[in-house]
Amino acid sequence: MKIKSFVFNPFYENTYVLSSEKGNCLIFDPGCYEDYEISELKEYIHMNDLNVQAIINTHCHIDHVLGNNVLKAEYKVPLKIPKNEMEVFRSVPAYAPQWGMAGYRHAEVDEFLNDGDTLDLDEVSLQMIEVAGHSPGHLIFYNKEDKVIIGGDVLFRESIGRTDLPGGNHEDLLRNIQEKVYTLPDDIEVLPGHGPSTTIGHEKVHNPFVKA
Template sequence: MIKTFEFSPLQENTYVLADDATGEAVIIDPGCYDQSEKEELGKFIDDNKLNVKYVLLTHAHLDHVFGVAYVKRKFGIKAYLHEFDMVIYNDVPTRCTLYGLRGYEPSTIDEFLKEGDQFRFGNTVLDVIFVPGHAPGHVAFVNHAERYVIGGDVLFKGSVGRTDFPYCNHADLLNSIRTEFFTLPDDYIVYPGHMDPTTIGQEKRTNPYVKAM
């Protein structure tokens, strides 16, 4: 099961992935901003009697980490992020102040993840791929058995991740798409950090930012 929540004024996609056979689950990019959004996420997990094992972060931009402290506390789980993104994660309180976003609760990252890691919950396996560009430590999570990618802010339907923030690199972003995303089969579904899902094949054919790659 893949459940998508659109949270915060920045319309970020938070994902709950659950193994149907066991009820074990992971939360990816908890962007729940205010208390009502946090309660919405928690209620879904409680109502479905899910056993959350990890909170996984594709990257550390503020809209993807608003709810880290909440889910760690509620479910007693560890948070995982690539080490290269700690410079961004540590700056989130300053960014929230700059943008007038109140109420952010800082929290720690418990473990660093890296390319090649696998996260297992029940019978489900997610493979970690390293896809820098939009952020220096950006990763994505691939489920080869079910043929999908939780892609963060790398590739969107008809677009790509922004590279005008600090620590972004446009050449790295395009290289990540070319060498990591576009080497996956065309039918793999991409669940992005914003907007609707797409497929690898559709973006190869029609995405104006990467079509010529």
């Protein structure tokens, strides 16, 4: 398994491309909005001869879904979002212009993802774990073999996702981190939706919002 990260849009959002040994890939949280950002992502996929299989959203705030439509059309692949994020996703077109993104184009959802299910890409298997609080149906994607989580906006390096947006709940987020994230091995690397990566062990000791 190989994971390539990109930083896109004014929110400095992390987009990840996960690829298998067979050259198939998944795009997680495509935050690309400007033409040069879209071109950067497409160039990486082209230069590495990758076959895009799906677009995946960990959650559906605007900074994580900006590239859904253009990439879905480019690669003719399904868009998959967490089942409990549909209301959040549906609201994006209404507020996108307020954030200076009047060019946002909405995409149709093809498949809902559920807590406890697995997402497979050839030899790669990702367990989906719902960690609500930053948003109502936020999923993290855990690969046990490579000891990595694609974590969206749940847990950052010495921080956590904001909970003041519609559907957020601070107490739920803290509890779910304790019960669903901190119970995983300490050496698991967390690839967050913003900022540098971290490990569960580091956050259990150093995170000022939620300690083990």
